[in-house]
Amino acid sequence: MKKKLVSLLLCSALVATTFAGCGKSDKNDTQGATDTKDTAKTDDAIANLIASTDKPVDLTLWCSETKEYQTVMAELVEDFKKQYPDVTFNITIGAESEANCRDDVLKDPEAAADVFVFPDDQLYDLVNANALQSLDTSYTYDPHEANAEQTVAAATMNGKLYAYPLTASNGYFLFYNKKYLSEEDVKSWDSILKVAEENKKTVGMEVSGAWYLYGFFAGAGLEMKSEDGIKNTCNWNATDTEITGAQVATAIAQICKSPAMKNCVNEDAQSFAKDGEMIADVNGTWATNAFKEAYGDDYAAAKLPTFTVDGKQIQMGSFAGYKFMGVNSYSKNAGWAMLLAEFLTSETSQTKIALATGEGPSNLVAASSDSIASAPALHALSEQAEFADLQRVGDNYWNSAATLGQTLADGSYDDIQKALDLAVEGITQ
Numbered sequence: 001m002k003k004k005l006v007s008l009l010l011c012s013a014l015v016a017t018t019f020a021g022c023g024k025s026d027k028n029d030t031q032g033a034t035d036t037k038d039t040a041k042t043d044d045a046i047a048n049l050i051a052s053t054d055k056p057v058d059l060t061l062w063c064s065e066t067k068e069y070q071t072v073m074a075e076l077v078e079d080f081k082k083q084y085p086d087v088t089f090n091i092t093i094g095a096e097s098e099a100n101c102r103d104d105v106l107k108d109p110e111a112a113a114d115v116f117v118f119p120d121d122q123l124y125d126l127v128n129a130n131a132l133q134s135l136d137t138s139y140t141y142d143p144h145e146a147n148a149e150q151t152v153a154a155a156t157m158n159g160k161l162y163a164y165p166l167t168a169s170n171g172y173f174l175f176y177n178k179k180y181l182s183e184e185d186v187k188s189w190d191s192i193l194k195v196a197e198e199n200k201k202t203v204g205m206e207v208s209g210a211w212y213l214y215g216f217f218a219g220a221g222l223e224m225k226s227e228d229g230i231k232n233t234c235n236w237n238a239t240d241t242e243i244t245g246a247q248v249a250t251a252i253a254q255i256c257k258s259p260a261m262k263n264c265v266n267e268d269a270q271s272f273a274k275d276g277e278m279i280a281d282v283n284g285t286w287a288t289n290a291f292k293e294a295y296g297d298d299y300a301a302a303k304l305p306t307f308t309v310d311g312k313q314i315q316m317g318s319f320a321g322y323k324f325m326g327v328n329s330y331s332k333n334a335g336w337a338m339l340l341a342e343f344l345t346s347e348t349s350q351t352k353i354a355l356a357t358g359e360g361p362s363n364l365v366a367a368s369s370d371s372i373a374s375a376p377a378l379h380a381l382s383e384q385a386e387f388a389d390l391q392r393v394g395d396n397y398w399n400s401a402a403t404l405g406q407t408l409a410d411g412s413y414d415d416i417q418k419a420l421d422l423a424v425e426g427i428t429q
Helices: 036-051 067-083 098-107 120-128 149-154 189-198 210-219 245-256 266-274 285-298 334-344 347-357 364-368 376-387 396-410 416-427
Strands: 057-063 089-095 115-119 164-167 173-177 202-205 224-226 232-234 261-263 278-283 299-302 306-309 312-315 318-320 323-327 388-390
Touching: 036 334, 057 067, 057 334, 067 089, 067 334, 067 347, 098 115, 098 120, 115 120, 115 334, 120 323, 149 164, 164 334, 164 347, 173 285, 173 376, 189 202, 189 278, 189 306, 202 266, 210 224, 210 245, 210 318, 210 396, 224 396, 232 396, 232 416, 245 261, 245 306, 245 396, 245 416, 261 266, 261 396, 266 278, 266 285, 278 285, 285 299, 285 347, 285 376, 299 376, 318 376, 323 334, 347 364, 376 388, 396 416
Parallel strands: 057 089, 057 115, 202 261, 202 278, 318 388
Antiparallel strands: 115 323, 164 323, 173 278, 173 299, 224 232, 306 312
């Protein structure tokens, strides 16, 4: 499954005047252009947009409900307003769970935000519902050139770019406390749990979360994927593979039998870590600040550990993912919505967002800066990337896989093969 990942924009008569002379710029940000010709094109396009604006611009931005995201986005919106002092903006920032963004947009696209942040696996549905403005031109920088190739590919459908890459860190890895666990300890589940048991501490992972459960089966070479974002294929119940589904499920159940193991969600894991109880947890970059606070000078991160299957050590896989910023195709101020989205995903903005939230930028220059590239969580995510797959699944995956994870976590199965067969039947329905 390893994959190497990379319009109709306001071409109506009304907006043709606004975009007169609009062309792509080689700039990575709204400052520091060096190409005079491209700068002139950019200035013309923005000047045309300003000239065609004769009343206050109302825009709504949806982004993560976390304090870190809300704070940094508010600061960036103020920076954006200062960039264009001749225009009056009314920009409202809404708290929107990224996991629910697609569903909330599709309830009523015309009433949804002009600009919104969403995870890459929601792209198919948003594009198919004509809810995303395709990015056929740009004002201040070219998203194709500024961002990592795989993020651009993931934001592209049918040859068109439909969203601005924002982060390249929507995956998971292991946070741990160096006071108890060494770099050698965190290489395997066996040693992690052994240390935790000896110290009467706990280790966390949302085994009952379909997103995380995937890592065990993928690591063992079993498949769960979708080619169209609707229909899934899955062989987690395979009996004729080198490592069978039942062997993987048994290994998961064995891990969960440890008195040190906690099947818990993100918020609970953070709380347990801050209380001094939990010394390691499988989680993502969004939890970075919480684990930094919990572990202090002993804060560390690593790729996911191996787990024992039939006497062999198997490296866990994972989902890799990205966050995008989309522009609503129903926006009444589409030109300004695009310019705002470009500003919020520029090199400078991505750097500020990364430093505030701990998430990794998709922008190549921002991602390579010392302050970001040296971050333990992002280094761990980079190490895990070799074993990660782009998340492309149909909706039937989530509930069935979560039910399987819960069954394995609490041991409520009579026949592990039957549990797998039932899960695969639901996943591929």
